[in-house]
Amino acid sequence: MKCRACGGKAVVNMRQHKLALCKEHYLEWVPEQVARFIKKYRMFGPDEKILVAVSGGKDSLSLWDILIRLGYNADGLYLGLGINEGPDGGADSGYSAESRRMVEQFALGRGLKLHVVDIQQEYGHSIPALSLMTHRGQNRPCSVCGVTKRHEMNRMARELGYDVLATGHNLDDEAAVLFGNTLSWQKDFLLRQGPMLPGHDGLARKVKPLCRFYEKEMAAYALLRGIDYIYEECPYSVGSTSIYYKELLNQLESERPGAKLAFYLKYLEARVSGLFIQPEEQPQALHTCPVCGQPTQYEGKCSFCRMLEKANSET
Ligand code: SF4
Ligand code: ZN
Ligand code: ZN
16 A cells, blocks of 8 residues: 555555555644644634643544644643552552653653643542542442533633633544434534534633544554553443444444544534524523532532532531
């Protein structure tokens, strides 16, 4: 297989794009595509300050790397979740400790600015502990984790004066979420999924510059760029519905290359054409949480503050 750009030996073959590239041209092609998507979806301008949520995985670290290569002003945010189920169970081993090491090493090696929030230090409980306290002893941390991450990412973006919050969600992530929401026709969620969600009422603008890249394309980018990342997934992701949906979509993709991308892109087209929302409809007005001052859908305390209050009443 030959590189389409130079005729040299191709190392990446993207059947869905009918495109094969050598290392050098692949490492040029990915940022060019990202720059195109940033413009197409009006994610941010050249002078805006970007906060990249980095988990230590290939997607978020590659995103940070790409934004810096494109000349953007992008700093990192790492949230320490306290998920440390390492072989010896200690606080300095396991998923969170290892992912933090990866992120810190990445930032240090490139002289980039990294903000770290350790949830346990900040609020007194790790994510697994919060989950145990709020789910009557059951260890199902993903909902607690999701609420906490959304809350903290928005808080940090606002407090530190960033214009936009960027996450490393790739096409496989987005297609799996879309698939789940479509199976149950979750109108509210379908409305809120997109490459760029404008900020309003104290909510930071959110962007997903990698949303059109297959997971394997990002893995190839990280590998070819020599980015060290954590290979393991969070231990709580094992057996999750989103992984099941990803597997189903991968089966479809293997029979019909490009099906996953078409599913997502056709959804984006339907969304802007008004299938789910009339163009003049405004986003739902938000309230302000009286405890933390962050925006919330509910009148009264936000989900995060209610969860924390429940956890604290159990201790
Ligand atoms: Fe959090 Fe669940 Fe994701 Fe782990 S799998 S990082 S607990 S949301
Ligand atoms: Zn080439
Ligand atoms: Zn609150």
